[in-house]
Amino acid sequence: MDRASRYKIRRTLGRVAFRAYCALSYIFLLSPMVVVIGTSLNGPKASTDASFQFPPENISLHWYARIPEAQIEALALSFALAGIVAVLACILGVPAALGLVRSNLPGKALISTVFRAPLQIPSIVTGIAFLQLFYLIGDLTGVYWQGTLFGLVLGHVFVATPYVVGTVTAVLQRFDMRLEEAALIHGASRWRAFRRVTLPVIMPGVYAGGLYAFMVSFGDVPIAIFLTAPGFVTYPVELFTALENDFDPSIMASASMVIFLCLILLLAVQKLVGLDTLLRTGGGGGR
């Protein structure tokens, strides 16, 4: 064997080893979700402990028909909450980003620090902070916000808004102001120029930020665990307490549905703005 072919073989081997290693990382990363979906397909009489059987036995949608009321209510609450939070985060975050990028206020760095502060605070700290704040407000006014939708929305908007500020800022910084000026020169009013030129350009950033906000709220445990009440829990908190107390195999079914929902949302984003926009504007990343 000559030197060149020996080199070639070594190179190929190296490449194969590298790819195998990456494949292992992927298996590590994705296996829990695959296993949850697989386990959810167990039939009513899997041989061992029904909920833990993987690969599934007697494949059926048995458990999908038996998702208890409590979980469905929790899912509905989480959906509504995440939707409200995403909208509010955009309502707060878009003007904030516009102001941060386009104004020349003194102390802009400080203002931007305030907007980004919630990302620096561990969620569990945010949870206890809002709980104590609500206790204080309740003691003063007699109205307690923990265990209400309003309280949950407040806590989640707090952590979700920075994501919108981040994504929209990222898009705005690349925005060519001459586009808007051109519209103004051609006789558009300021509002019309903004609505017809600027807004369409920053929309991908708004979608990306809104998606982050939705996901942050939809997946949160550490804040919601302080702000929910018995009979009024979000889906992740319901799962959290179920694991600590008694375990119901139907959880795997509802969890699988949530995984599929994430996939669908992702596909929608890919169609709407492209995954690369989501990454390029990744406002602080997932938590």
Added chain:
Amino acid sequence: MTARWGLVLLPPFIFSFFLVAASQSVFLELSFFEDLGLGRKGEDFVLDNYTRFLTDSFYLHALWTTIKTSALAALFTLVLGFPVAYLIARMRSQWAMVLIAGIVVATFVTIVIKVYGLIVIFSANGILNRSLMEIGILSEPFTIFGNVSGVVIGLMHFTLGFGVLLLYSVIQTIPRSLEDAAAIHGANRWRVYRRVIFPLALPGVTVGALMIFNMCMGAFTSAALLGGGRVFTLPVLVQRVVMMELKFSMGATLAAILLVSVIAINLLSIFMLRRMKAAHLVVV
């Protein structure tokens, strides 16, 4: 024109500022009152809770556990994540998008669901332990419930997707032409990694490592579930002390200590990022 944009900024700023200031000041103040249990607090402004933290080996051990598990999880996240990030960043085919989608799904699905999957995978008579024992690699099942390795694995699932995306953006700043140049001059792949990619990625990787470490320090869900009431990190203790023991001020103190350590590490990474930007080491 620019003044108007300042006005646009004002309402969200006031709202955010109020939320940050109000929420943080209330619990920080509470942390300075003696804890009398059952949600009651003392009258005086004292450092009791803080001295309790520094003198009680239980709390100090929790701090140490938090640091240890976070450091391990951050290290393993880098080791597992860097090659994947490199692979995606250098891929020219359409498959790159599919691989990225896999990572994004993993970051979007809530950690609670992933913990359920992990528990099935690592259960004593689950598929992994049974096959590993059959081959003879393990003599007894490797479980992750209620021990430190479980918490580390849980934390990694919390950070790995995010870590890959972070490292991906770091590697994208290294021009491919530099690798080509090294290869043309006779460096083999390993040498290119060691002498070109690694040194150029190091600053970004260091900052990324600090961010991941920080995420782990504040991670509650995976640590609480996989710790199974036996491994206590600071975030787990915060919830436990407040919700189960109803020690509000002590919980506030623990939260304050967690907050201060996390912010200190954040400032360190921002400071490092500034210096690197000044030295043109990263293009962020």
